[in-house]
Amino acid sequence: MSSVSISKVAPLAGYVLVEPAEAQAKTASGIYVATENQEKPQYGKVVAVGADALIDGAKVIAPVSKGDTVVFKKWGGTEFKVGETEYQFLKFEDLLAVVK
Numbered sequence: 001m002s003s004v005s006i007s008k009v010a011p012l013a014g015y016v017l018v019e020p021a022e023a024q025a026k027t028a029s030g031i032y033v034a035t036e037n038q039e040k041p042q043y044g045k046v047v048a049v050g051a052d053a054l055i056d057g058a059k060v061i062a063p064v065s066k067g068d069t070v071v072f073k074k075w076g077g078t079e080f081k082v083g084e085t086e087y088q089f090l091k092f093e094d095l096l097a098v099v100k
Helices: none
Strands: 015-020 043-049 053-055 058-060 069-072 078-082 085-091 095-099
Antiparallel strands (some): 069 095, 078 085
8 A cells, every 4th residue: 555645545434534633832821842742633624525324224414524624532533644644534423513
């Protein structure tokens, strides 16, 4: 898989692919945080959306579309790295909100 391009990745039904926002190197009060102590953001931009899913016998329509900024569960998803960028595969139910 040496030539994987993020534009060629298509999530399966019930999943979205999100590019998390960059971790903040500076706190609101102006203190710089070491890279290894930075907390990963719980929001990011939707890069790709899988098809609608059947969950417990009910059709679940994709709650977001490509380009939306979403907030997701802290411990949800699976990391996927392409080059230097880390992405998250998230189930529809791991999404908490759409940022307007």
